[in-house]
Amino acid sequence: MVAGLERVVWNPALSTPAKEFEFSDPEAARIKAAIQTWDSYGATADRKWLQPLLELLFSTAAQP
Numbered sequence: 001m002v003a004g005l006e007r008v009v010w011n012p013a014l015s016t017p018a019k020e021f022e023f024s025d026p027e028a029a030r031i032k033a034a035i036q037t038w039d040s041y042g043a044t045a046d047r048k049w050l051q052p053l054l055e056l057l058f059s060t061a062a063q064p
Contacts, residue, residue: 016058019058
């Protein structure tokens with residue numbers, strides 16, 4: 001915490017291994033649009049939606 005705000009730092013020990021994903025063209029376009037319109041990252045505000053998304057993407061249970 002710095003000046004009452006959560007400060008985000010990179011911790012390589014908590015990194016997830018690289019994983020390949022395949023997205024359709026419409027999915028890739030939606031992801032690109034979301035990233036381009038994302039004004040800024042705030043750990044407190046964005047964790048609510050980002051953490052469940054990452055858990056879903058990297059979940060071993062989600063494998064077909």
